[in-house]
Every structure is written in structure tokens, then in C-alpha cells.
Amino acid sequence: MMGNIDWTEIGQATLDTLAMLGGSMVLTVLLGLPLGVILFLTGRGQMLENRLANGLLSLLVNILRSVPFVILLIVMIPLTVALVGTSLGVAGAIPPLVAGAAPFFARLVETALREVDRGVIEASFAMGARRRQVVLWALLPEAMPGVIAAATVTAIALVSYTAMAGVVGAGGLGDLAIRFGYQRFQTDVMVVTVVLLLVLVQVLQMIGDRVVRRVSHR
Amino acid sequence: MIAFEAVSKTYAPGARPALDGVSLTVAAGEVFGVIGASGAGKSTLIRLIHGLETPTSGRVVVDGDDVAALGVEGLRALRRRVGMIFQHFNLLSGRTVAQNVAFPLKLAGRPAAEVKARTAELLARVGLSDHAAKYPAQLSGGQKQRVGIARALATGPKVLLCDEATSALDPETTEQILELVSILNRELGLTIVLITHEMDVVRRVCDRVAVLEDGCVVESGSVEDVFLHPASETARRFVREADGEPAAGVGLEGRLVRLTFRGEATYRPVLGEVARATGVDYSILGGRIHRLRETPYGQLTLALTAGDVEAAIARFQAGGVRVDPISPGEGA
Numbered sequence: 001m002m003g004n005i006d007w008t009e010i011g012q013a014t015l016d017t018l019a020m021l022g023g024s025m026v027l028t029v030l031l032g033l034p035l036g037v038i039l040f041l042t043g044r045g046q047m048l049e050n051r052l053a054n055g056l057l058s059l060l061v062n063i064l065r066s067v068p069f070v071i072l073l074i075v076m077i078p079l080t081v082a083l084v085g086t087s088l089g090v091a092g093a094i095p096p097l098v099a100g101a102a103p104f105f106a107r108l109v110e111t112a113l114r115e116v117d118r119g120v121i122e123a124s125f126a127m128g129a130r131r132r133q134v135v136l137w138a139l140l141p142e143a144m145p146g147v148i149a150a151a152t153v154t155a156i157a158l159v160s161y162t163a164m165a166g167v168v169g170a171g172g173l174g175d176l177a178i179r180f181g182y183q184r185f186q187t188d189v190m191v192v193t194v195v196l197l198l199v200l201v202q203v204l205q206m207i208g209d210r211v212v213r214r215v216s217h218r
Numbered sequence: 219m220i221a222f223e224a225v226s227k228t229y230a231p232g233a234r235p236a237l238d239g240v241s242l243t244v245a246a247g248e249v250f251g252v253i254g255a256s257g258a259g260k261s262t263l264i265r266l267i268h269g270l271e272t273p274t275s276g277r278v279v280v281d282g283d284d285v286a287a288l289g290v291e292g293l294r295a296l297r298r299r300v301g302m303i304f305q306h307f308n309l310l311s312g313r314t315v316a317q318n319v320a321f322p323l324k325l326a327g328r329p330a331a332e333v334k335a336r337t338a339e340l341l342a343r344v345g346l347s348d349h350a351a352k353y354p355a356q357l358s359g360g361q362k363q364r365v366g367i368a369r370a371l372a373t374g375p376k377v378l379l380c381d382e383a384t385s386a387l388d389p390e391t392t393e394q395i396l397e398l399v400s401i402l403n404r405e406l407g408l409t410i411v412l413i414t415h416e417m418d419v420v421r422r423v424c425d426r427v428a429v430l431e432d433g434c435v436v437e438s439g440s441v442e443d444v445f446l447h448p449a450s451e452t453a454r455r456f457v458r459e460a461d462g463e464p465a466a467g468v469g470l471e472g473r474l475v476r477l478t479f480r481g482e483a484t485y486r487p488v489l490g491e492v493a494r495a496t497g498v499d500y501s502i503l504g505g506r507i508h509r510l511r512e513t514p515y516g517q518l519t520l521a522l523t524a525g526d527v528e529a530a531i532a533r534f535q536a537g538g539v540r541v542d543p544i545s546p547g548e549g550a
Contacts, residue, residue: 117308119306120308120309120311125270126268127298127302127322127325128322128325128326130290137325141310142310142312217355
């Protein structure tokens with residue numbers, strides 16, 4: 001029944017998936033959060049309203065989001081090689097993962113910021129806050145539950161992206177599932193990888209929900 | 219303390235102005251009410267005072283500064299001298315009560331020890347010392363507004379702006395918050411500008427009032443004058459809302475007059491004295507006896523029928539009672 005399973009290989013693949021997920025998640029937040037904030041602030045009626053900047057950023061985000069991730073993986077190979085020296089393995093997977101997830105996260109952040117009560121922002125200005133203080137001390141903290149929920153959704157999307165990255169030689173659980181489970185008809189390997197991915201998603205969602213509850217005081 | 223000089227504000231070119239040539243002055247230490255229906259320009263007016271909006275034309279001078287001429291830092295300094303409270307409180311939901319009160323001090327970069335001491339003092343003043351560690355969502359509306367007030371006072375302002383500050387509160391809580399505002403006015407010498415759509419709020423706490431309609435000041439003066447003898451239709455409407463519909467004198471015989479008693483005259487039995495002395499007969503068609511801040515007042519609508527009506531009117535006037543003739547149907 002479990003005759004095809006090489007637990008060492010599965011362990012390595014799991015570690016690779018976690019490394020891809022962790023590395024790309026950190027970079028996604030580092031890039032996507034400021035991008036989302038800028039998208040929000042340059043939007044209509046906001047404090048840094050700028051139609052040109054907002055239009056260009058919005059276009060970039062839409063382009064990256066409209067390319068199916070499998071295609072993005074392949075299209076980005078030259079850029080990936082230029083950035084990290086290889087298009088293979090964990091390192092080679094991270095640039096396309098970030099390119100796919102950061103725009104997605106940025107849009108979710110923008111939405112979370114829109115949910116913040118304008119009255120609170122106005123009150124902050126009325127108290128003599130600078131714009132910077134309003135953004136860092138009022139806007140972002142007030143949006144924090146929404147931003148954490150957005151990060152959770154993004155992390156889960158990244159799990160499925162890492163599985164797809166297996167197609168172009170990234171390694172990890174998705175790669176294992178395709179090479180052994182699909183191409184060699186080893187159903188048991190397929191089942192184990194899928195179960196592991198499922199557990200990973202469950203754990204991420206649980207952590208996310210718990211953090212949201214902790215930071216939310218509504 | 220605050221002067222509006224022919225201030226107009228138009229949001230979009232060609233649109234109807236939100237404020238149209240408004241001139242008014244607010245003296246230091248007074249409670250100044252601005253009453254108007256929604257869309258009359260009240261919010262715009264209050265936002266011009268600390269530069270959240272800039273006038274399209276005219277000047278707003280606050281505490282000696284032309285608001286439009288202040289730079290970014292000047293405006294921040296002004297905003298520390300002008301506190302504001304809001305209809306929906308606008309507290310930071312992710313910060314505790316104490317952190318909310320400390321927020322303006324943190325924005326101003328005050329040292330932590332000072333922030334802590336000042337926050338404790340402010341919470342004690344508004345009676346919320348026991349709730350310092352709670353989050354706004356755990357408080358009642360009245361408590362939230364107290365946090366708002368403590369926060370507005372944090373930087374030691376000279377002026378407090380109240381933007382419909384009691385409109386989201388029940389009558390009892392409204393009373394408590396207005397009482398607190400009155401105390402702050404007396405004890406700290408705060409100048410208070412209060413915008414509202416309720417005449418009752420004006421009657422309870424204001425010294426002077428301006429009535430705003432379609433971006434224009436249609437009437438202004440002491441609360442007593444505007445409340446007892448409203449000259450504009452808008453002011454009359456607000457007074458009626460506060461006091462209920464008066465009985466109309468349609469179909470009654472005799473001369474219709476409105477008597478206004480103020481201060482001590484309110485409690486003297488003037489009506490009986492005059493009736494006995496002049497033999498005049500009267501029917502009471504409507505009346506109200508109330509207080510404007512500390513001043514008691516009464517207003518009665520009478521139909522004077524039999525007897526020497528002219529002599530009765532002269533006697534009322536001699537007794538310190540104002541007599542206004544009214545036409546049938548006009549009411550109080």
C-alpha cells in the first residue's frame with residue numbers, strides 16, 4: 001500500500017515547500033504592503049491622490065495578476081536567472097512566487113485600508129498628526145486585522161503556487177506529486193503529498209485566524 | 219478668539235457654495251453655537267477653524283493666526299491649540315482608552331513620563347480612570363465621548379470644537395456630556411464652538427448662537443434673543459422643534475399677544491396683578507417656562523378679551539414683561 005514512499009524524500013520535499021513558502025511570504029509582505037499602501041494613498045479622494053501614479057501601479061498589478069501563474073513561472077525564467085543565478089530549486093522559485101503573490105496581497109491590503117473609518121483619519125489630522133504619523137500610527141494599526149487576514153489568504157495562495165512551481169523544477173511537495181504520483185502512477189505518494197499540503201493550509205488558516213482575533217478590538 | 223471674515227467655500231467649480239459670505243466672531247471664553255439643518259454648511263464651517271478645509275475666499279482668523287497663511291508646522295501647532303470632538307467619537311479602535319487619550323501627546327512628541335502623568339490627569343477629569351485599559355468597543359456611547367473629550371484636551375487647547383458631539387447619544391447621556399462641556403468652559407476658560415441641529419443643545423449650553431441656512435448666517439445673537447424672539451423662519455422652526463407646536467389662536471376673539479418674562483419676572487404673579495387692576499380677561503393659548511443656561515424665562519401666548527386691553531399691556535411692560543402683538547395663526 002505505502003510501498004513507493006520514501007520518507008526521506010518526502011521530508012526533504014516538505015522542507016523545500018516550507019522554505020519556498022517562508023522566503024516568498026516575507027518578500028511578498030515586504031513588497032506588497034508598501035505597494036498596497038501607495039495604491040490606497042494615491043487613490044481618489046485620498047491624501048496623496050495622484051491619478052498617474054495610481055493608474056500605472058494599478059496597471060502593473062493587474063497585468064501580473066492576469067497572467068496565469070504557470071505561465072508567469074515560464075515567462076519569468078530569464079529574469080529569475082538574472083536575479084538569483086538559477087531558475088531551479090527553492091531559490092529559483094522565489095522570484096516568480098513573489099511576482100505572483102505580491103500584487104495579489106497589495107490589492108487585499110488596499111481593500112483593508114479602505115475599510116478604515118475616515119473619521120479616525122480626519123480626527124488624527126485634527127490632532128495635529130503629520131501624514132506619515134497618520135499612515136503609520138492610525139491608518140495601518142486600524143487596518144491591522146484586515147491586513148493579517150489578507151496575509152493569511154496570500155500565504156494559502158502561495159502554498160498552491162509552490163506546488164505549481166514544481167512544474168519548472170522548483171522541488172517541493174508539488175514536484176513530488178507530479179513526478180511520482182502522476183507520472184509514475186504512484187497513488188500513495190500523491191495521497192501523502194496532498195494530505196501534507198492540506199495540513200499546511202489548515203495550520204496557516206488557524207494561525208491567521210488566531211492572530212486576527214488577537215489584534216482586533218472591535 | 220475666532221473670526222470669520224466674509225468666508226465662502228465651494229468644493230467643486232460651479233457647484234453651489236457650502237458656505238456663502240459668512241462673517242462671525244467668537245469671543246474668548248464663550249460657548250458659541252452654530253445651528254442648522256444637515257447640508258446647511260455647519261461641518262464645513264467647523265472644519266475651516268483648524269484648517270481641515272481652506273476657504274475659497276475670505277479669511278478665518280483663529281487665536282491671532284490667519285489659518286490659510288499657516289504652513290504645515292504652523293497648522294500642526296494651531297491644531298494643538300484647538301481640540302475637536304466628533305459625533306461618532308472617531309476613537310482608534312486598536313488602542314486602549316489611555317492610549318487614545320495619549321495619542322495627541324505622542325503625535326506632538328512629548329516625553330513618555332509627561333504623557334503618562336497627563337493622561338492619568340485627563341482620565342480623572344472625565345471620570346474614566348477605572349477604564350484606562352479598556353478598548354473603545356467595550357465602552358458605552360457616553361463613555362466614548364468622554365474619551366473623545368479627554369483626548370481633545372490632551373494638548374491643553376484654548377478652543378474646543380464640538381461637531382454634533384451629542385447627536386449619537388441618548389437624552390440622558392447628552393445631558394451629562396453637555397454638563398461636562400459647560401464645566402470645562404467655566405473651569406478651564408475654554409472657548410467652545412458647538413455645531414448641532416438641535417435647539418435644545420443650544421439652549422442648554424450656549425451663550426450666543428448663529429443660525430445657518432444654505433451656507434449663510436440668517437440670524438445670530440445671544441441665545442436668549444434668538445430663542446425668545448426668533449426673527450428668521452429657520453430660527454422659528456428650530457425653536458418650535460425644541461418646544462413643540464404652540465396652540466394656534468385661530469377663531470378667537472380679542473387681541474393676541476405674546477408675553478415674555480425673563481429672570482426674576484418669571485416667578486412674579488404678574489398676570490393676576492394686571493388682570494385685577496385693569497379688569498382684563500384672558501385666555502392662555504400656549505406657553506412655556508424653562509431655563510436658558512442659568513436664566514429662567516417664560517413665554518405665554520394670550521388672547522386679551524374684555525376690559526382695558528391697552529392699560530393691561532402698559533402694565534405688563536411696566537412690570538418688565540415684553541409684549542409682542544401677534545397675528546392669529548402665527549402662534550408662539
